[in-house]
Amino acid sequence: xxxxxxGDWLEGLGHEIQxxxxxxRPQIKGYASKSEALTGLRRLQRHIGxxxxxxxxxxxxxxxxxxxxxxxxxxHAVGLMIIVGMDLALGWMNLNGSKRLYLPSLAAAxxxxxxxxxxxxxxxxxxxxxxxxxxxxxxLPAFDILLALxxxxxxxxxxxxxxxxxxxxxxxxxxxxxxxxxxxFKMMVGLGALVGxxxxxxxxxxxxxxxxxxSGGQVASASSPIANSNSLTVGSPVYFQYPSGYPNVLFKRSxxxxxxxxxxxxxxxxxCSYEASSNVIYCPCHGSVFDTTGKxxxxxxxxxxxSITLNVDSAGNIFPTGTSGYSPC
Numbered sequence: 565x566x567x568x569x570x571g572d573w574l575e576g577l578g579h580e581i582q583x584x585x586x587x588x589r590p591q592i593k594g595y596a597s598k599s600e601a602l603t604g605l606r607r608l609q610r611h612i613g614x615x616x617x618x619x620x621x622x623x624x625x626x627x628x629x630x631x632x633x634x635x636x637x638x639x640h641a642v643g644l645m646i647i648v649g650m651d652l653a654l655g656w657m658n659l660n661g662s663k664r665l666y667l668p669s670l671a672a673a674x675x676x677x678x679x680x681x682x683x684x685x686x687x688x689x690x691x692x693x694x695x696x697x698x699x700x701x702x703x704l705p706a707f708d709i710l711l712a713l714x715x716x717x718x719x720x721x722x723x724x725x726x727x728x729x730x731x732x733x734x735x736x737x738x739x740x741x742x743x744x745x746x747x748x749f750k751m752m753v754g755l756g757a758l759v760g761x762x763x764x765x766x767x768x769x770x771x772x773x774x775x776x777x778x779s780g781g782q783v784a785s786a787s788s789p790i791a792n793s794n795s796l797t798v799g800s801p802v803y804f805q806y807p808s809g810y811p812n813v814l815f816k817r818s819x820x821x822x823x824x825x826x827x828x829x830x831x832x833x834x835x836c837s838y839e840a841s842s843n844v845i846y847c848p849c850h851g852s853v854f855d856t857t858g859k860x861x862x863x864x865x866x867x868x869x870x871s872i873t874l875n876v877d878s879a880g881n882i883f884p885t886g887t888s889g890y891s892p893c
Contacts, residue, residue: 789883
């Protein structure tokens with residue numbers, strides 16, 4: 565079989581190697597000495613270590629600033645916490661030169677990318693389309709940086725594998741590296757099981773609650789009234805679901821008119837709550853504020869809350885008949 569080399573496009577991270585196949589087994593003959601290969605491996609691990617520590621920093625920032633993780637999907641937050649913990653540990657140990665961490669680092673980076681991108685397919689669980697949720701996620705700088713750094717770990721690791729392949733055939737050092745496709749997949753399964761166990765513990769979808777009871781309310785329909793207008797009082801909103809699973813709030817104004825609005829924020833579908841003390845509707849995820857006509861008072865939401873069209877019969881019973889306005893939910 566003809567001789568080949570892995571390439572030298574990432575200068576300084578990989579050394580050329582010559583591979584010949586004899587009897588179906590690769591025989592590696594290095595153009596570099598073992599000491600040079602070890603130096604290259606240490607350089608490679610420094611790059612990986614710094615990238616993983618920066619990745620962990622981006623993950624911590626995302627956990628600290630994206631309230632929707634904690635209000636919409638605790639399991640996603642727990643999964644990200646585990647990824648951050650793995651990046652911190654692996655990054656630190658790579659900087660300290662532990663050779664056995666080359667494959668686990670690549671496995672962790674690959675798993676992190678798969679899980680972060682996999683979040684997009686869960687959008688329907690949170691009343692969003694995948695396209696809208698993807699645009700939201702990729703609009704978060706910390707999310708983009710996290711993905712880019714995980715990809716960088718893979719690119720740098722693969723580009724510098726020449727040193728690892730050279731050392732993998734060298735006795736004790738090779739055993740310490742534990743470099744094989746089987747080892748990579750075993751590490752993937754192990755790390756995946758760790759993340760899966762953690763996310764399972766936080767898998768319950770916890771809707772954003774409110775002291776005003778916004779997350780509850782009866783299910784209303786065209787045949788099931790929300791309330792009776794004669795029993796409503798100004799300043800005491802009524803909460804209801806329409807359709808089932810979609811929270812809304814009904815107000816009676818001082819002039820006797822009625823108005824109802826969706827409580828799902830038009831930014832990323834977190835459940836809002838009515839704050840009686842300030843007479844506003846507040847989103848706990850990213851701080852959007854709406855007035856009691858659904859108008860945006862403060863972003864990041866840019867669209868008003870959808871309104872619920874109502875019908876009141878002769879006895880004063882109030883029925884929802886439809887929705888009006890934009891919502892990504």
